[in-house]
Amino acid sequence: MKLRSAIYLASAALSLALLTLASTLPSGAADKVDPVADAKAFKKFFTDKFPKVKLEDFVNGPYSMNEDLHKQWQEKEQFPPYEFSLEMGKEMFSKPFKNGKTYADCFENGGIGVRQNYPYFDAKEGKVITLELALNRCREANGEAPYSYVRDEMAALTAYMAFTSRGKPMDIKIPNDPRALAAYEAGKEYFYTRRGQLNFSCATCHVQSPGERIRAEILAPALGIVNAMPIYRSEWSGMGTTSRRFTTCNSQIRGVPLSPQDDEYRNVEYYLSYVSNGLPISGPGARP
Amino acid sequence: MASTIRVRATSSGETTEVQALIQHPMDSGFVKNAKGETIPPHFIQQLTFEHDGKNVFIADWGGGISKDPYVKFTFKGGKKGDELKISWVDNKGATDTTTAKIQ
DSSP states (O other), rough: OHHHHHHHEEEEEEEEHHHHHEEEEEEESSSSSHHHHHHHHHHHHHHHTTSOOOOGGGGGGGGTHHHHHHOOOHHTSOOOOOOHHHHHHHHHSOOOOOOOOOOGGGGGGGGGGGGGOOOOETTTEEEEEEEHHHHHHHHTTOOOOOSOOOOSSHHHHHHHHTTTTTTTTTOOOSSSSSHHHHHHHHHHHHHHHHHHHTBHHHHHHHHTOOTTTETTTTOOTTTTTGOOOOEEEEETEEEEOOHHHHHHHHHHHTTTOOOOOOHHHHHHHHHHHHHHHTTTTOOOOOOO | OOOOOEEEEEOOOSSEEEEEEEOOOOOOOOOTTTTSSOOOBBOOEEEEETTTTTEEEEEEOOTSSSSSSSEEEEEEEOOOOOEEEEEEETTTEEEEEEEEEEO
16 A cells, blocks of 8 residues: 555656656747637647657547557548448427527528537637537527536537548637637646646646546547547447546546536537637547 | 347458357357346357358357457358348347358
């Protein structure tokens, strides 16, 4: 026991040292919010760390990190496990609500090929609107009950919308509005803040250790991680949305998850999507 | 509802490689739900692949097979354009059948 806690302490200290190093790297000037420089530094960090991985390959998460996994994945993609969900989403998307309207009426371009524009900052409300939130608002505006943010229906709908946008570069805009910059900065702060009993931040795994194993899994790089959402995870034997990914990440580090689509989660998604700008949408994805 | 069975069969002359993905909960009967109630067993008992009036592959399954099972096998024979007939029966007597052309 003593030895084990000593190892934990040592590794915690080491990762703290590493993380201070890592977090000073991508941020550059910490006193001023500069998303453009952030995104550039963020991409550079990953391309320097993984010189062999093509930029557009980062969206394939752990499969971009490991050759064996990559082979398995290519085989799996012939029969993707998310196919059933995707089909359900397609059906749901075209089915009118009780009032005769459809999802297409809520979105620009009928909701087809627009996934890369989410999340966006809404100037009227002064907050970040994610695709999941927009979908539930669409339902409520048409007199339907909202879906759970975590899986099943929401995952199916977002899967279909992502599928119609495959290959389009992520295109998140930060308007010249102090509230938008504040939301971005809050998301970034959440991403780099340690929490939970294990005292991990999001970055501990996804910036510091992508490609490394965590138990039997291979960690995905944070760059492009949102581009593949929603995902079918073999571990879940089912689909999960971005919300599900955030909440399970928090509980896995033995922290207390927020509720899905909480302000902080939406801000994190805003930050992560922005720094992954230019990388193609690859959702729905499959993960081990 | 679309078919629960997805099949892709490709002939390489001598043999045919078949891949199938089946949508099924495959409940073992040993798992409890969030309320602590046991989820009753519900699994595919027999899966059959038929080619040219002959069964080329039969799987007798139980609750130990995972949800939405994936099967891959090869058999001797089969040529482009031939038909495969795939069907399953589960322990509740439900069944589904589909046909696929060998590519």
